[in-house]
Amino acid sequence: MRAALAVLTVLVLGAAACEPAPSVHPGVPASVHAGVTVAALTRAGTTVVLTVRVTAGTDPVAASTWFSRYGTTAYDGGRLLDGTSRRVWATATRAADDPRCVCTLARDLGAGESAQLQAAFTGVPAAVTRMSVLLPGRGVVTGVPVRNGPPPLPPHGLALDLTTVFASESGELSSYRERLDTAMTIRGTPQHAELTLDADVLFTPGTANLTPAATGLITAASEAVTGPSDSAAAVAVAGELTVTGHTDDTGPAARNRELSRERAAVVADAITPKRPITVVGEGERLWAVPNTDAVSRHLNRRVTIGYRPGPPSPAPPVPLPDTTGVRGTGPTGVTVTLPDDGGDVAFVPSTVGVVGDALLVGLVARNVGDRDVVLAGLLGARPALARGDVDPGGTSGSAGIRLLDGTTASYPLDYRAPAGDWTCLCERDLTRPIPPGGERALPLWFPRPATSVTAVTVDLPGLFRITDIPIG
Numbered sequence: 001m002r003a004a005l006a007v008l009t010v011l012v013l014g015a016a017a018c019e020p021a022p023s024v025h026p027g028v029p030a031s032v033h034a035g036v037t038v039a040a041l042t043r044a045g046t047t048v049v050l051t052v053r054v055t056a057g058t059d060p061v062a063a064s065t066w067f068s069r070y071g072t073t074a075y076d077g078g079r080l081l082d083g084t085s086r087r088v089w090a091t092a093t094r095a096a097d098d099p100r101c102v103c104t105l106a107r108d109l110g111a112g113e114s115a116q117l118q119a120a121f122t123g124v125p126a127a128v129t130r131m132s133v134l135l136p137g138r139g140v141v142t143g144v145p146v147r148n149g150p151p152p153l154p155p156h157g158l159a160l161d162l163t164t165v166f167a168s169e170s171g172e173l174s175s176y177r178e179r180l181d182t183a184m185t186i187r188g189t190p191q192h193a194e195l196t197l198d199a200d201v202l203f204t205p206g207t208a209n210l211t212p213a214a215t216g217l218i219t220a221a222s223e224a225v226t227g228p229s230d231s232a233a234a235v236a237v238a239g240e241l242t243v244t245g246h247t248d249d250t251g252p253a254a255r256n257r258e259l260s261r262e263r264a265a266v267v268a269d270a271i272t273p274k275r276p277i278t279v280v281g282e283g284e285r286l287w288a289v290p291n292t293d294a295v296s297r298h299l300n301r302r303v304t305i306g307y308r309p310g311p312p313s314p315a316p317p318v319p320l321p322d323t324t325g326v327r328g329t330g331p332t333g334v335t336v337t338l339p340d341d342g343g344d345v346a347f348v349p350s351t352v353g354v355v356g357d358a359l360l361v362g363l364v365a366r367n368v369g370d371r372d373v374v375l376a377g378l379l380g381a382r383p384a385l386a387r388g389d390v391d392p393g394g395t396s397g398s399a400g401i402r403l404l405d406g407t408t409a410s411y412p413l414d415y416r417a418p419a420g421d422w423t424c425l426c427e428r429d430l431t432r433p434i435p436p437g438g439e440r441a442l443p444l445w446f447p448r449p450a451t452s453v454t455a456v457t458v459d460l461p462g463l464f465r466i467t468d469i470p471i472g
Helices: 063-067 214-226 232-238 253-270 294-300
Strands: 036-039 041-044 047-055 079-082 087-090 093-095 098-101 114-122 130-135 139-148 170-179 184-188 193-198 241-246 277-283 302-307 326-329 334-337 344-355 358-367 402-405 408-416 422-424 439-441 444-447 455-460 464-470
Touching: 036 130, 087 114, 139 358, 170 444, 184 214, 193 214, 214 253, 214 302, 241 253, 253 277, 253 302, 326 334, 334 464, 344 464, 358 455, 408 444
Parallel strands: 041 139, 241 277, 326 464
Antiparallel strands: 036 047, 041 047, 047 114, 079 087, 079 130, 087 170, 093 098, 130 139, 170 184, 170 408, 184 193, 193 302, 241 302, 334 344, 344 358, 358 439, 358 444, 402 408, 402 455, 408 422, 455 464
């Protein structure tokens, strides 16, 4: 039999009776959380320690591998999220030149045995008193209290050496959305957003002359920064715009700078209604992706518009774009035969909830076939090119599952550590096989929709689409 964790209810230990109770997100079933007990987070100085207790089932198991980032023997895959500040922390490392985690290493359990796994995080502000805990493959526990004091000592083994804590990878959550009806993408936070417009759609090659297709793209950009109403209030929220032109590295650098500014000025003049606009031409200097081939050069030929976004608003009531994937509805979900006869998997959603400024969608992948299935490469490969600079490990995870709102597709929230790559707030390693009858939690974090939105749609191009998933 395959090693597994015993089926137990998830508890969070250490909460005071007067405090709101932490909760396992309702989108993730108890069976996925089998054998997991999350304790209150503890703060010792500038370090916060996550403690998780696991219990093996009827077979021995290498417990820490269930929570490792890339299937190693270290308990380094847990992440902490503060929904108020929209920041994420990864497990602390020991030194700038020592990427080993400050965490429990290999821990093997016999049948029915329990173990305590711990991981350290640093840089969490003292004002943070509750956090969400993200456990690879096991889902999310929200509202876990942060307490001052030493972490609990493990019943067996050594306590963490907190003197070795160096730094935690940390970053602010960012959203990435794509308009499916025009050549525009939007990346941003609640404080600042940036539209990216495809210069090959806007202009004839090598010029600043608008094409016939440019009208629709500029109209979409104008609506994105102020809303369809173009109201004075919406213009005031967006504030001053910064319109920046970019080119690829073809041709002289001086001409590229000149052309990029000419193009930015043309777009700035076409945006309505009028408001203060700063025009910048960067030429080839700030590329989105390295200029290695025709595809990358196309991505670099662009015009960006920076602005301050307003509160989320519902998309116009337009039909969803067509799909070749299997269709289903919430809460039933869909059953999909994976490509190349890779087995049968049911993707089942459950209740969706707002956590801070994000929407947490619980999705479970359940093997309903008669052999092991592997999801790596199926759920995460698609956004890599569209998003440009993304998590190098994103193709092995679930970063490709989108939230559809009319003709706008939102990818899972991500974050970027200083001088690092974008990292998806999603499952990052789906290489571990799911046995027949087994399940894998796929918690997905998206931008919070407008308050009037009561149901959502999740979509993976060419594989599945699930509509009418209720928020509640």
